[in-house]
Amino acid sequence: xxxxxxxxxxxxxxxxxxxxxxxxxxxxxxxxxxxxxxxxxxxxxxxxxxxxxxxxxxxxxxxxxxxxxxxxxxxxxxxxxxxxxxxxxxxxxxxxxxxxxxxxxxxxxxxxxxxxxxxxxxxxxxxxxxxxxxxxxxxxxxxxxxxxxxxxxxxxxxxxxxxxxxxxxxxxxxxxxxxxxxxxxxxxxxxxxxxxxxxxxxxxxxxxxxxxxxxxxxxxxxxxxxxxxxxxxxxxxxxxxxxxxxxxxxxxxxxxxxxxxxxxxxxxxxxxxxxxxxxxxxxxxxxxxxxxxxxxxxxxxxxxxxxxxxxxxxxxxxxxxxxx
Amino acid sequence: xxxxxxxxxxxxxxxxxxxxxxxxxxxxxxxxxxxxxxxxxxxxxxxxxxxxxxxxxxxxxxxxxxxxxxxxxxxxxxxxxxxxxxxxxxxxxxxxxxxxxxxxxxxxxxxxxxxxxxxxxxxxxxxxxxxxxxxxxxxxxxxxxxxxxx
Numbered sequence: 001x002x003x004x005x006x007x008x009x010x011x012x013x014x015x016x017x018x019x020x021x022x023x024x025x026x027x028x029x030x031x032x033x034x035x036x037x038x039x040x041x042x043x044x045x046x047x048x049x050x051x052x053x054x055x056x057x058x059x060x061x062x063x064x065x066x067x068x069x070x071x072x073x074x075x076x077x078x079x080x081x082x083x084x085x086x087x088x089x090x091x092x093x094x095x096x097x098x099x100x101x102x103x104x105x106x107x108x109x110x111x112x113x114x115x116x117x118x119x120x121x122x123x124x125x126x127x128x129x130x131x132x133x134x135x136x137x138x139x140x141x142x143x144x145x146x147x148x149x150x151x152x153x154x155x156x157x158x159x160x161x162x163x164x165x166x167x168x169x170x171x172x173x174x175x176x177x178x179x180x181x182x183x184x185x186x187x188x189x190x191x192x193x194x195x196x197x198x199x200x201x202x203x204x205x206x207x208x209x210x211x212x213x214x215x216x217x218x219x220x221x222x223x224x225x226x227x228x229x230x231x232x233x234x235x236x237x238x239x240x241x242x243x244x245x246x247x248x249x250x251x252x253x254x255x256x257x258x259x260x261x262x263x264x265x266x267x268x269x270x271x272x273x274x275x276x277x278x279x280x281x282x283x284x285x286x287x288x289x290x291x292x293x294x295x296x297x298x299x300x301x302x303x304x305x306x307x308x309x310x311x312x313x314x315x316x317x318x319x320x321x322x323x324x
Numbered sequence: 325x326x327x328x329x330x331x332x333x334x335x336x337x338x339x340x341x342x343x344x345x346x347x348x349x350x351x352x353x354x355x356x357x358x359x360x361x362x363x364x365x366x367x368x369x370x371x372x373x374x375x376x377x378x379x380x381x382x383x384x385x386x387x388x389x390x391x392x393x394x395x396x397x398x399x400x401x402x403x404x405x406x407x408x409x410x411x412x413x414x415x416x417x418x419x420x421x422x423x424x425x426x427x428x429x430x431x432x433x434x435x436x437x438x439x440x441x442x443x444x445x446x447x448x449x450x451x452x453x454x455x456x457x458x459x460x461x462x463x464x465x466x467x468x469x470x471x472x473x474x
Contacts, residue, residue, distance in 0.1 A: 023346055030387060191424050198422030199387055206347050265420070268349070268448035278453045292421035294428070294445075301414065301441040302461030 006085050010081035014090040018027075024091035024105075026282040027203045033100050034196060035074045043116040056248055061173060061183075062118060062126035064181070064245060067136050069110040069171040071162060072193075074140055076103030078147050080160050086152035088210060099200050108195045113186055135241035141167060142234060155269060157227050161234060164201035164266035165253045165259070167194075169242050172255045172287065179286040187290065194291070205269030212271070227270060231263060257283050269301035333374035336362035339466065341375060343399050350384045350418045354452040355459040357459055364402045373402060375411045378469070380443065380462065384418040394429040403434065413469060414443040416458065421447060427440035 019025055050058065080100035087093040114123045130136055143166070146158035157313035171194055180189035212220055238259055246252040259280040274281075288295045340357070343364040344350035354361050364373050374442075385394050403409050417431025428445040435442040444461060446454040 014415075021346075026345075026386070034387075096392065194422045195387060195424060198420045202347065202386075264451065265448060269346075271352075271449075273449075274451045281451075288421065292424050292427040294425070294432075295421045300445055301443040302457060302465070305442070321394070 038112040066130035067251045072107035082147040168262040175290040179290040209271045331371040338362040349449045380414045381406040382416045417445045
């Protein structure tokens with residue numbers, strides 16, 4: 001590549017005692033508190049479970065993880081970094097460096113999984129697959145093109161769609177294994193990645209909306225149209241990629257529901273209404289509960305029998321009572 | 325503004341009170357309900373909110389590690405007022421399932437602490453189904469509540 005990397009032309013010493021946007025501090029603190037490393041997850045406890053998978057299931061798992069590795073590599077090396085020159089505040093720049101580093105941690109953590117579970121030959125084979133799979137390469141290329149384009153708002157849209165939508169054809173599989181009590185430590189690690197991606201998508205989507213406030217109504221409409229076009233383009237490719245991966249194990253339809261559900265969330269992170277109707281976002285409850293144990297609607301009073309209308313006695317509360 | 329003594333509270337008779345950060349996600353959800361609502365102020369220098377009728381609270385969770393810091397400090401300040409706490413009848417949580425165990429945790433904590441039901445959970449700014457379910461649920465909830473207590 002011969003083009004010059006765009007860098008900030010002017011930098012001042014960052015003063016964290018003078019804040020323009022509280023969200024920068026909130027998200028920085030959240031990211032720092034969420035910090036983790038793959039070495040803390042006892043992946044080797046999954047070796048026995050790994051050996052209960054069929055060769056086809058093992059191969060699928062390896063391929064899914066190399067696909068995720070590619071996305072995390074893009075986001076760490078190009079995506080988050082490409083947002084820095086457009087930042088509205090110096091603290092926003094700092095948050096992107098945090099995001100970029102964490103994406104590199106994610107990318108490396110898949111290699112920890114590989115080295116724990118598979119042979120060098122299998123690892124090399126899976127990485128070779130990732131460079132040869134057309135749909136995986138296409139999704140990487142679509143996003144890369146926008147990162148190199150010259151519209152800051154479009155870069156943020158592409159970045160949010162990557163963080164909040166493109167990962168999920170891959171994230172489905174470890175949640176599926178976890179719901180069947182397989183590779184549970186690997187799933188714990190993936191949940192840490194999923195948590196991070198939610199904060200990243202939320203923050204970049206928030207900054208996108210801040211940027212939208214500064215442009216004309218006409219430009220806003222252009223960006224909205226662009227967002228939905230890009231989502232459709234990525235979605236069609238994602239469906240193909242899902243079939244490439246999951247047809248062999250008969251899970252493609254189930255994965256697609258998970259894609260729709262997450263596409264809606266990606267749009268909401270950008271401040272747009274959900275697009276896919278409830279009839280196609282009914283994610284398998286086992287997958288949802290592998291993601292979040294209290295996500296199923298039986299936990300909600302409105303959805304339950306509503307038999308217990310007991311109103312408890314209100315106790316006195318102080319600030320420090322609220323930390324659990 | 326001259327800071328001579330505490331700012332007097334803003335009084336509200338709304339049956340739905342919510343908190344939303346600058347992301348405005350919860351605010352967008354609440355506006356889709358089409359109900360009369362009151363917002364807990366974002367900044368400490370703003371006048372605090374004081375409820376005068378029983379209400380349901382909508383509160384987001386921004387993810388986290390364990391429960392620490394799950395309940396936004398503005399909501400804590402609001403609930404530390406005994407009158408507000410006494411009039412609280414239920415809580416609706418907003419969040420993101422990506423946060424795993426901590427999904428809508430602020431709602432769980434408030435429900436446990438104040439002895440009220442966690443009525444519903446939704447993600448980000450909510451889907452049309454969430455809006456319909458919450459509106460139906462609130463109608464039923466207030467009707468039943470009025471039958472069992474005054």
